[in-house]
Amino acid sequence: MANILVVDDELGIRDLLSEILNDEGHNVELAQNAAQARSARARSRPDLVLLDIWMPDTDGVTLLKEWSSTGQLTMPVIMMSGHATIETAVEATKIGAQSFLEKPITMQKLLKAVEGALARETPGNGPALRPKPGPGYVSTPVPQMAELTVEAAMTGGQTIPAPVEMGPQARQTFELDKPLRDARDEFEKSYFEFHLAKEGGSMTRVAEKTGLERTHLYRKLKQLGVDLSRGKRSAG
Missing domain, CATH: 3.40.50.2300 (Response regulator)
Known part of the structure; x- marks a missing residue:
C-alpha cells in the first residue's frame, strides 16, 4: 500500500x-x-x-x-x-x-x-x-x-x-446430474471465487478479467452468495 x-x-x-x-x-x-x-x-x-x-x-x-x-x-x-x-x-x-x-x-x-x-x-x-x-x-x-x-x-x-502458476483450485469437478440453473450457479460461484483469490480480492481486477462492469459484478457475486472477503484473506 x-x-x-x-x-x-x-x-x-x-x-x-x-x-x-x-x-x-x-x-x-x-x-x-x-x-x-x-x-x-x-x-x-x-x-x-x-x-x-x-x-x-x-x-x-x-x-x-x-x-x-x-x-x-x-x-x-x-x-x-x-x-x-x-x-x-x-x-x-x-x-x-x-x-x-x-x-x-x-x-x-x-x-x-x-x-x-x-x-x-x-x-x-x-x-x-x-x-x-x-x-x-x-x-x-x-x-x-x-x-x-x-x-x-x-x-x-x-x-x-510473469505467467501465473495455477494451483489445484484452477480445476474443479462439477456434478452434472442436476438442473441446468443449479449447475450453472455452482460453476459461476467457483469461477468467481477462483478469480477473487487469484487477484487478492480486487474487484477492479476481477471485473477487468471477467469482462463485467463492476456494478454488475457486485450484483452477480451477491446473487451467488460469494464471500467477498475470501480473496483478501487468501492473499494475506
Whole structure:
C-alpha cells in the first residue's frame, strides 16, 4: 500500500484514478492544480505522484522542474497527458519523470505504471523504501534516451507479470446430474471465487478479467452468495 498524490484539473480523471487506486489498497490524495499539489507534497510526502501536464495555473513539466531544482523530487512521478509528444517525453524523463500515461487512461496501463514506479528507485535518492514487487513479477529496464520513443516514454519499462502458476483450485469437478440453473450457479460461484483469490480480492481486477462492469459484478457475486472477503484473506 502506498500514498499516492493525483494531480489533475479534470474532476472525472481524479475520480476515476482515485477509485481504481483505492480499490487496489492505496491511500489517495487529490489536487486539481499546482498550488494544491505543492501543499499536498509538503504535507503528506507521497510515495508516488501522478501529474497532469496541462493545468491552468502551472503546467506539470514546470512543476516537475521546480521540485527537481529544489530537491523535492524525492518520489517517482508519472506524467499524464492526452497530447504527449516525443519532445515532452524526453524533457520530462530528463528532469526525472518515471513514465507517461496517455489519456484516456486504461486501468491496465495505470496499474502497470504504478507498480513499475513504486518498484524502482526514487530519482536522485537511491533505493526507495517501498514495497518490493511480489513473487511472479520481473522488472524490465528503462529505455535509454537515445532509443526513446513516445510509446517507450509513456510505458517507461513497466513491471510485467510473469505467467501465473495455477494451483489445484484452477480445476474443479462439477456434478452434472442436476438442473441446468443449479449447475450453472455452482460453476459461476467457483469461477468467481477462483478469480477473487487469484487477484487478492480486487474487484477492479476481477471485473477487468471477467469482462463485467463492476456494478454488475457486485450484483452477480451477491446473487451467488460469494464471500467477498475470501480473496483478501487468501492473499494475506
